[in-house]
Amino acid sequence: MPESANQPIVRALNIHKKYKDVVALDGIEIEIMPSEFTALLGPNGAGKTTLVEIIEGIQLPDSGEITLFGKHWIGNKDELYRQIGLSFQETRFEDKLTVAETLKLFASFFRLNNARVDEILNIVNLEEKRKAYVMNLSGGQRQKLALGIALLNEPKLLILDEPTTGLDPTARREIWAILHSLKKKQGTAMILTSHYMEEAENLCDKIIIIDKGKVLAKGTLKELIADSKTSEIIQFKVNDRSLFPDFSSFNDLREINWDDSTNLVTMNVDNTSAFLPELIAKLNNAGCKISELRCRYVTLDDLFIRMTGRKLTD
Ligand SMILES: Nc1ncnc2c1ncn2[C@@H]1O[C@H](COP(=O)(O)OP(=O)(O)OP(=O)(O)O)[C@@H](O)[C@H]1O
Ligand SMILES: [Mg+2]
Numbered sequence: 001m002p003e004s005a006n007q008p009i010v011r012a013l014n015i016h017k018k019y020k021d022v023v024a025l026d027g028i029e030i031e032i033m034p035s036e037f038t039a040l041l042g043p044n045g046a047g048k049t050t051l052v053e054i055i056e057g058i059q060l061p062d063s064g065e066i067t068l069f070g071k072h073w074i075g076n077k078d079e080l081y082r083q084i085g086l087s088f089q090e091t092r093f094e095d096k097l098t099v100a101e102t103l104k105l106f107a108s109f110f111r112l113n114n115a116r117v118d119e120i121l122n123i124v125n126l127e128e129k130r131k132a133y134v135m136n137l138s139g140g141q142r143q144k145l146a147l148g149i150a151l152l153n154e155p156k157l158l159i160l161d162e163p164t165t166g167l168d169p170t171a172r173r174e175i176w177a178i179l180h181s182l183k184k185k186q187g188t189a190m191i192l193t194s195h196y197m198e199e200a201e202n203l204c205d206k207i208i209i210i211d212k213g214k215v216l217a218k219g220t221l222k223e224l225i226a227d228s229k230t231s232e233i234i235q236f237k238v239n240d241r242s243l244f245p246d247f248s249s250f251n252d253l254r255e256i257n258w259d260d261s262t263n264l265v266t267m268n269v270d271n272t273s274a275f276l277p278e279l280i281a282k283l284n285n286a287g288c289k290i291s292e293l294r295c296r297y298v299t300l301d302d303l304f305i306r307m308t309g310r311k312l313t314d
Pocket of ligand 1: 019020022023024042043044045046047048049050051089
């Protein structure tokens with residue numbers, strides 16, 4: 001298949017993978033378009049690393065088909081590796097090399113010169129650390145170095161396995177900023193795995209939620225939320241549950257869920273601004289006191305809980 005702007009640059013068809021009796025991937029189908037940032041979001045053990053390693057040609061699926069830029073891995077390894085940039089969930093560096101020496105080593109694999117190393121130090125904001133030994137880097141700096149290595153060959157496709165897991169919020173935002181500016185400048189496509197819904201929401205055009213080796217949902221954030229039953233949520237705590245009135249005749253109210261341990265009520269509603277005054281009036285009439293009232297938009301976490309009964313980060 002020829003490469004073009006309308007063709008997916010990654011196509012995974014009906015991918016299955018088992019490790020002994022563990023089903024890691026169970027019929028995964030995904031497509032990634034050029035310049036598109038996609039988050040693979042799922043809890044521990046969902047199958048994210050297995051899937052990206054299959055896309056990266058590091059593992060073979062038991063069945064199914066993978067193409068990158070319209071080509072299979074078999075027979076095209078050298079060409080495909082020139083077009084992709086990878087960072088792994090855990091990267092082991094040579095601790096006794098400096099940051100610049102590490103980048104030069106990887107640059108030599110692609111026959112790139114020192115000017116490219118300087119550019120990368122600038123892109124990932126590690127210029128001040130160019131002479132630092134890798135073993136003395138912080139977690140965030142190591143991740144930036146891993147990202148720098150992935151970017152050396154100006155890849156058309158970047159695949160990052162949990163690039164910000166374990167980082168503090170400042171380091172995480174710094175990585176996001178690097179990826180945002182990359183998106184603006186280079187038109188690189190990216191697949192990023194994560195447990196963090198904010199990461200997917202903040203960085204990615206498309207979100208693919210996976211759990212137990214299956215795709216549960218995919219689309220833009222807007223599409224995922226539009227597909228959910230309701231997009232608006234009202235939450236509050238009730239002081240005395242015996243006074244809580246009956247809302248069964250309220251059409252705008254789709255669902256009520258109680259957290260019994262805290263008496264926290266979560267209402268999924270169609271139209272908060274219309275519903276809220278009626279809600280307050282009815283509670284007042286019943287003498288039912290509430291606290292900690294808040295209204296918010298549905299999040300990916302709400303959707304994940306609805307789909308699986310669990311939180312993403314459990
Ligand atoms: N080499 C292996 N041998 C046996 N089982 C494996 C192996 N690699 C992964 N698994 C199992 O396959 C399933 C999917 O694992 P995978 O590493 O792909 O998940 P993940 O979504 O990347 O998880 P995490 O968020 O913890 O990185 C898990 O149940 C895991 O225990
Ligand atoms: Mg993983």
